[in-house]
Amino acid sequence: EDQVTQSPEALRLQEGESSSLNCSYTVSGLRGLFWYRQDPGKGPEFLFTLYSAGEEKEKERLKATLTKKESFLHITAPKPEDSATYLCAVQAYRDDKIIFGKGTRLHILP
Amino acid sequence: EAQVTQNPRYLITVTGKKLTVTCSQNMNHEYMSWYRQDPGLGLRQIYYSMNVEVTDKGDVPEGYKVSRKEKRNFPLILESPSPNQTSLYFCASSLSRSGNTIYFGEGSWLTVV
Secondary structure, rough: OOEEEEOOOEEEEEEEOOOOEEEEOOOOOOEEEEEEOOOOOOOOOEEEEEEEOOEEEEOOOOEEEEEOEEEEEEEEOOOHHOOOOEEEEEOOOOOOEEOOOOOOEEEOOO | OOEEEEEEOOEEEEEOOOOOEEEOOOOOOOEEEEEEEEEOOEEEEEEEEOOOOOOOOOOOOOOEEEEOOOOOOOOEEEOOOOOOOOEEEEEEEEOOOOOOOOOOOOOEEEOOO
């Protein structure tokens, strides 16, 4: 069964304290892995798509990486405005179904 | 501006009173879908549509109906809402089902009492 597990569930960091969020996945034939940011009461906002192991993408303080079993979202020198829930999702070739993880709630303290 | 627009944003209704949540996108996307988001359960797909007049069930379709008569619109219908349908609902669209960026609406908070 295809699965997506995100860890940790919640993370509190001081401003400037770099860290990484993990997305472990089990899927037969990965079409793509997606990262989204979601602010409270808002719709998820697209960040990155990764298609193959070894791929990396960056946007401001965020960098997403992909291996055959997991993806990391690295946050460098975070600011309070980076506080949000970060969602990971995978899509399989087999049926194009998209499965979302439950997210990591990130809180950056000033 | 590329947008997925849902209405209403907030609704409190009573058990059994039919309601419709509208969704419209301005990106000429073929693929549209509805999700519900509940604490501890994450985003779960209710229904999706590959194109006009083509709809299919997602993971949690019970109690919901959809229609896709026009490319831009994909309303979600609750024929007889029940309290277990209290949730945050998101409409989403993408160019196609395969590997494309999904754009989400702002969400509709629905409470059924």
